Amino acid sequence: MIGAPPAPPAPSGVYLHFPFCAIRCTYCDFATVAGQDAKIDRYLDLLIREIESFQQDVPSEVDSIFLGGGTPSRMRPEQVARLLEAVSRRFDLKPGCETTIECNPESLDGDKVRGYHQAGVNRLSLGVQSLDDRILKSVGRAHDAAAALEAAAAARRAGIPQLSVDLIAGLPGERLARWDRTLEQVAGLEPDHVSVYLLETDKDTPLARSIRHGRTEVDDDDSLADAYEKTVATLEGAGYELYEISNFAREGRVSRHNVKYWTDVPYAGFGLGAHAYAAGARRANRRDLDGYMDDLDQGIDPLDWADAWDPGRRLEEALVLGLRLREGVDLGALGARYDVDLSRRYAGAWERALAAGILEAAGDRVRLSAEGRLRSNALFSELIGSEE
Numbered sequence: 001m002i003g004a005p006p007a008p009p010a011p012s013g014v015y016l017h018f019p020f021c022a023i024r025c026t027y028c029d030f031a032t033v034a035g036q037d038a039k040i041d042r043y044l045d046l047l048i049r050e051i052e053s054f055q056q057d058v059p060s061e062v063d064s065i066f067l068g069g070g071t072p073s074r075m076r077p078e079q080v081a082r083l084l085e086a087v088s089r090r091f092d093l094k095p096g097c098e099t100t101i102e103c104n105p106e107s108l109d110g111d112k113v114r115g116y117h118q119a120g121v122n123r124l125s126l127g128v129q130s131l132d133d134r135i136l137k138s139v140g141r142a143h144d145a146a147a148a149l150e151a152a153a154a155a156r157r158a159g160i161p162q163l164s165v166d167l168i169a170g171l172p173g174e175r176l177a178r179w180d181r182t183l184e185q186v187a188g189l190e191p192d193h194v195s196v197y198l199l200e201t202d203k204d205t206p207l208a209r210s211i212r213h214g215r216t217e218v219d220d221d222d223s224l225a226d227a228y229e230k231t232v233a234t235l236e237g238a239g240y241e242l243y244e245i246s247n248f249a250r251e252g253r254v255s256r257h258n259v260k261y262w263t264d265v266p267y268a269g270f271g272l273g274a275h276a277y278a279a280g281a282r283r284a285n286r287r288d289l290d291g292y293m294d295d296l297d298q299g300i301d302p303l304d305w306a307d308a309w310d311p312g313r314r315l316e317e318a319l320v321l322g323l324r325l326r327e328g329v330d331l332g333a334l335g336a337r338y339d340v341d342l343s344r345r346y347a348g349a350w351e352r353a354l355a356a357g358i359l360e361a362a363g364d365r366v367r368l369s370a371e372g373r374l375r376s377n378a379l380f381s382e383l384i385g386s387e388e
């Protein structure tokens with residue numbers, strides 16, 4: 001196995017985190033704060049300072065920027081413009097750089113979309129999550145279904161080049177019949193891209209704790225599998241291609257930034273709790289707002305944790321993340337990057353997964369079958385740490 005990180009296969013990406021939300025949703029475990037808007041101006045000044053003082057070994061050529069949160073659409077367009085200008089001063093942005101901002105319906109209107117577009121944003125990711133008002137209310141979302149539909153329409157009218165919609169399957173109270181309707185309504189909006197995440201119940205959130213303690217009921221695994229299969233059928237029927245376990249896109253509308261996370265490409269991360277991947281090592285910023293800001297104020301790196309270059313671990317991650325993609329993993333190409341014969345090293349795991357119908361193989365490439373997408377966690381656990 002090689003002793004230095006392999007050369008990155010593509011331009012890198014930049015992630016910027018804006019943690020401020022109107023209220024905190026019960027299922028959220030992101031680095032966010034609510035009720036602290038008085039700190040926004042100082043936070044943005046320090047975020048720009050972090051970008052300007054950036055010293056990690058990420059290639060300076062960048063072709064994707066992602067403003068995530070939190071609720072970045074609580075920023076005014078001129079604040080977004082300041083952030084993007086700071087990124088453009090520090091990195092070499094490629095023409096047509098995919099620039100995404102995450103938005104919530106309650107903080108979006110046409111004027112704001114136009115302002116973001118003028119600032120350089122060309123892709124908007126709208127957090128819809130559900131189109132059932134009871135569910136939205138029960139998990140603390142600050143908008144209803146009508147507001148979500150109106151925000152999507154406003155983004156379209158304002159001429160944003162790409163619109164993505166985020167949904168969560170398996171929220172408490174979601175029933176398959178209602179989920180069908182949500183999918184059909186979302187497809188009717190004709191977004192370029194749809195992300196459908198399954199509710200994670202193993203996190204340290206109020207909702208996950210309530211589920212674990214039996215106070216809130218959610219669908220069982222079979223119902224979730226039905227919902228997932230329904231999602232794939234409905235969105236594929238509406239012209240979307242499933243290109244990753246949770247992501248669907250119209251032709252040419254795959255999220256360039258997200259694909260970096262699954263294909264071992266470096267990215268820089270700035271802001272509260274932001275993660276980065278550079279020179280084969282991962283790191284994360286601290287998640288407490290005042291500590292993050294005080295560190296930067298004092299010229300200290302706001303680091304929470306960092307791991308060192310570990311080729312074995314990176315290879316396992318690249319394998320598992322790559323298998324999330326519809327196209328799967330080219331074992332020859334990935335193995336060459338890490339100087340490992342992956343066909344031989346994991347021969348037993350491949351054989352078992354192929355026999356179980358979890359994997360499909362074509363030449364040097366392996367990918368999850370439709371069945372495997374539902375049962376991928378077991379295979380992933382087997383791959384991580386397995387020495388055949």
Ligand code: SF4
Nearest residue numbers: 021024025028069070
């Ligand atoms: S709006 Fe998004 S980031 Fe903010 S609390 Fe809700 S889920 Fe978390």
